[in-house]
Amino acid sequence: MTVVRAVATLMLGVSMIFDSWGYVMPHQDPSDILILVNKQNRAPIVPMTLVKPDVEPTSDAVSENIYMRPEAAAALEELFAGAAQDGITLYATSGFRSYSTQKAIFERKLERMSEESANRSVAKPGYSEHQTGLAMDVEGETTRGTGLTAAFGDSPEGKWLAAHCHEYGFIIRYPKGKTDITGYIYEPWHVRYVGKEAAGEITDLGVTFEEYILLMRGDRVQGLREASKTDAATTAETTEETEAARDES
Numbered sequence: 612m613t614v615v616r617a618v619a620t621l622m623l624g625v626s627m628i629f630d631s632w633g634y635v636m637p638h639q640d641p642s643d644i645l646i647l648v649n650k651q652n653r654a655p656i657v658p659m660t661l662v663k664p665d666v667e668p669t670s671d672a673v674s675e676n677i678y679m680r681p682e683a684a685a686a687l688e689e690l691f692a693g694a695a696q697d698g699i700t701l702y703a704t705s706g707f708r709s710y711s712t713q714k715a716i717f718e719r720k721l722e723r724m725s726e727e728s729a730n731r732s733v734a735k736p737g738y739s740e741h742q743t744g745l746a747m748d749v750e751g752e753t754t755r756g757t758g759l760t761a762a763f764g765d766s767p768e769g770k771w772l773a774a775h776c777h778e779y780g781f782i783i784r785y786p787k788g789k790t791d792i793t794g795y796i797y798e799p800w801h802v803r804y805v806g807k808e809a810a811g812e813i814t815d816l817g818v819t820f821e822e823y824i825l826l827m828r829g830d831r832v833q834g835l836r837e838a839s840k841t842d843a844a845t846t847a848e849t850t851e852e853t854e855a856a857r858d859e860s
């Protein structure tokens with residue numbers, strides 16, 4: 612039922628909302644694995660535990676760039692192991708990035724292109740999902756060393772990743788044709804850890820993470836409204852009972 616109501620809500624207007632303006636989350640728990648970080652929603656700057664997943668980095672040069680939050684790192688190890696079982700070799704290129712690292716990346720982009728173009732491919736410092744420790748840029752054997760390009764999506768490794776990452780709690784965060792919603796071009800290499808339940812639902816519904824979060828919020832608000840109606844009805848009944856009791860006494 613939840614899913615049916617969620618889809619109905621989606622069709623009624625979520626896509627329209629995203630077409631016209633980005634959604635700003637009123638409050639987010641920095642430790643929530645469903646935290647939404649995008650062009651409108653800043654990554655919180657909080658101390659977090661980060662660990663290096665036991666997976667192969669794309670090169671020695673990036674071996675210190677692949678830290679993640681522990682739950683995401685463990686899931687990434689399982690994802691890479693699952694791929695290996697299917698004869699697919701994946702490499703990790705970029706995990707956690709601090710504010711200052713992101714700042715340097717963005718400034719390098721700005722040297723080569725306009726701010727508008729830079730903004731479409733690289734997050735401004737403070738607004739990168741990599742700052743959450745829940746994202747990883749992944750490369751495959753076929754395209755190893757050629758950089759992060761859309762060609763990865765057509766490689767055997769990219770296809771495997773798109774088909775199976777949800778089984779390990781990851782989603783392809785910036786799907787093809789969803790730039791209007793996510794704010795980013797197609798990035799078949801960028802996976803985001805959201806946990807198996809959410810990853811499964813997002814994949815089943817075929818929605819972006821932005822749409823999913825809004826659906827979840829809409830559903831929760833609806834639930835709260837229903838609960839408060841029930842509370843009000845219960846209070847009214849109690850008052851009547853009290854008055855009735857008073858009449859009797």
Ligand SMILES: [Zn+2]
Pocket residue numbers: 741746747748800801802
């Ligand atoms: Zn990325």
